[in-house]
Amino acid sequence: MLKEKLLELLAPEVEALGYELVELDAPGAGGSGTLRIYIDRDEGITVDDCERVSHRVSGVLDVEDPIPGHYVLEVSSPGLDRPLRTEAHYQRQLGHLVKVVLAPGSPGRRRYKGRIEAAADGVIELEVDGERVALSLSDIESARLVPEF
Incomplete structure (x- = not known):
């Protein structure tokens, strides 16, 4: 709150x-x-x-x-492992690797690591292990970019 x-x-x-x-x-x-x-x-x-x-x-x-x-x-500054909070944050980072933690009680598993494929209408889509996963922004507890060198 x-x-x-x-x-x-x-x-x-x-x-x-x-x-x-x-x-x-x-x-x-x-x-x-x-x-x-x-x-x-x-x-x-x-x-x-x-x-x-x-x-x-x-x-x-x-x-x-x-x-x-x-x-x-x-x-x-947010740093290389910047947090992502809004749909616009995800849209600016399309194609980048991200770690996402869902809030307790959300459907599916709690942790994801994948590439951001899309972000629209309150949903982000990640490519995780060769599969596309849709996650509701309202279910996301935290998300951070994973720096790639």
């Missing part, structure tokens, strides 16, 4: 600066821990970009105070 509230609160602020809020990791129960915000843009991310977003987000968090207790704010 806290993660969705933070995404709703912070995404417009990050986008107003010209960045995409790719993902965030919210502090644990009780608010203690680290709030990690992953940002990106076509030109890539620099330390100055992270500082700019950190300053803007800190001001919003100070005013809105959505996180109880003490926490540390970190802003960074």
